[in-house]
Amino acid sequence: MKHDPTRLQPVPMRVLESTPENADTTTLVLDCDPSCPIVPGAPGQFNMLYAFGVGEVAISISGTSDDRRQMYHTVRAVAPVSDALCRMRPGDWVGVRGPFGVGWPMLQARGRDVILVAGGIGMAPLRPAVQAVLRERAAFGRLLVFYGARAPRDRLFVSELARWESSRELELGVTVDNGGGNWGGRVGFVVAALGQAQIDPARAIAMTCGPEVMMRAVTQHLLDRGMAASDIYVSMERNMKCATALCGHCQFGPEFVCKDGPVLPYDRIADLLTVREI
Amino acid sequence: MKSMAELIREHPFAAGLAEAHIDTIAGCAKNVVFEPGAFMIREGQPADVFYLIRQGRVATEVYSPRGGAYVLNTLGANEILGVSWIVPPYRSTSDARATDQVRAFAFDAVCLRGKCEADPALGYALMKRFVPVLVQRLSSARLQALDLFGANA
Numbered sequence: 001m002k003h004d005p006t007r008l009q010p011v012p013m014r015v016l017e018s019t020p021e022n023a024d025t026t027t028l029v030l031d032c033d034p035s036c037p038i039v040p041g042a043p044g045q046f047n048m049l050y051a052f053g054v055g056e057v058a059i060s061i062s063g064t065s066d067d068r069r070q071m072y073h074t075v076r077a078v079a080p081v082s083d084a085l086c087r088m089r090p091g092d093w094v095g096v097r098g099p100f101g102v103g104w105p106m107l108q109a110r111g112r113d114v115i116l117v118a119g120g121i122g123m124a125p126l127r128p129a130v131q132a133v134l135r136e137r138a139a140f141g142r143l144l145v146f147y148g149a150r151a152p153r154d155r156l157f158v159s160e161l162a163r164w165e166s167s168r169e170l171e172l173g174v175t176v177d178n179g180g181g182n183w184g185g186r187v188g189f190v191v192a193a194l195g196q197a198q199i200d201p202a203r204a205i206a207m208t209c210g211p212e213v214m215m216r217a218v219t220q221h222l223l224d225r226g227m228a229a230s231d232i233y234v235s236m237e238r239n240m241k242c243a244t245a246l247c248g249h250c251q252f253g254p255e256f257v258c259k260d261g262p263v264l265p266y267d268r269i270a271d272l273l274t275v276r277e278i
Numbered sequence: 279m280k281s282m283a284e285l286i287r288e289h290p291f292a293a294g295l296a297e298a299h300i301d302t303i304a305g306c307a308k309n310v311v312f313e314p315g316a317f318m319i320r321e322g323q324p325a326d327v328f329y330l331i332r333q334g335r336v337a338t339e340v341y342s343p344r345g346g347a348y349v350l351n352t353l354g355a356n357e358i359l360g361v362s363w364i365v366p367p368y369r370s371t372s373d374a375r376a377t378d379q380v381r382a383f384a385f386d387a388v389c390l391r392g393k394c395e396a397d398p399a400l401g402y403a404l405m406k407r408f409v410p411v412l413v414q415r416l417s418s419a420r421l422q423a424l425d426l427f428g429a430n431a
Binding site: 078120178 | 349365377417427
């Protein structure tokens with residue numbers, strides 16, 4: 001097997017843009033020109049981002065430019081490494097290993113209705129799936145996107161959401177847990193918004209990313225409406241360290257989330273999701 | 279012009295409901311329209327009405343003198359507004375305010391409770407439609423209260 005240096009050794013990549021999404025979340029645009037050994041990942045994959053001198057953390061790819069020369073990562077500042085990444089500015093350098101893992105089932109989704117359900121920062125890994133469908137719109141059926149956020153000010157990709165809202169290419173349902181201010185949109189848990197949508201369970205494929213409690217509720221709702229467990233995909237989050245299925249930090253039962261996931265079909269992990277010990 | 283029973287039959291609420299039961303509840307129903315900002319239900323008042331929303335959005339709210347109106351959830355087309363009519367003490371637990379123009383079927387709950395008492399099969403059929411709504415809204419409210427999308431969740 002050919003040794004791929006991008007698996008183990010961080011490649012320095014330049015930050016082109018740093019865009020605050022909300023109070024604690026920033027999107028970094030990395031320069032992915034053809035000379036860079038890091039290739040833009042597939043929707044749902046992740047990279048290990050290294051803030052030099054601070055540490056490394058797994059971050060989902062939140063998009064690529066149409067010409068695939070720019071790669072996006074949306075980072076929430078919750079610990080020293082992610083905080084350092086959020087403070088990066090254009091011209092700074094970040095170490096990158098990847099892309100890693102199994103992404104969203106975009107091939108299986110072709111010809112089917114695509115239901116995407118995101119919660120909080122979970123919108124970041126699902127955005128590339130939206131973009132992938134929109135780039136080849138005729139290859140897919142309906143595109144339904146449901147997004148739950150804590151409050152209007154916590155939504156990610158606000159300008160993109162506005163474009164999606166007015167687009168006929170997809171059906172968007174944004175809901176917040178707490179309204180307030182001038183928010184004129186929906187208030188409630190994201191599953192309630194999903195419940196209002198007409199879906200054809202036999203024709204649909206679903207992908208969800210967010211807190212596990214939310215994903216369990218989403219999955220149960222879709223099962224109750226007749227979807228097959230094998231047509232529902234969840235993106236798992238565990239403590240990814242090596243990202244190459246060697247260290248075992250991300251082990252989830254028999255699965256290594258970094259290699260076998262992060263995207264996994266629900267029927268493969270259904271029995272594990274309510275086991276507290278893992 | 280369609281009769282009230284025919285209109286109710288077209289609403290998802292009526293799916294699976296016996297024809298005779300639809301005719302019965304239609305006798306307690308009327309069409310209503312609320313302009314944006316209008317209150318459809320007031321907290322603490324007798325729950326003598328429930329609505330099947332046909333069009334528009336409604337916010338259920340509680341009001342605090344300090345914080346103003348706090349929106350608990352919003353409801354839209356094909357949803358049920360007002361579930362307190364079916365369980366004692368038949369009192370509304372929140373305000374409900376139209377956030378845009380709302381068209382709905384309004385049901386006289388006092389009339390309907392009387393018909394349910396007289397026809398337990400009707401009461402059971404309606405209970406089977408309202409209890410899942412109560413459970414779903416309770417579940418949603420619990421998940422909202424967990425603040426799952428906050429940084430520390």
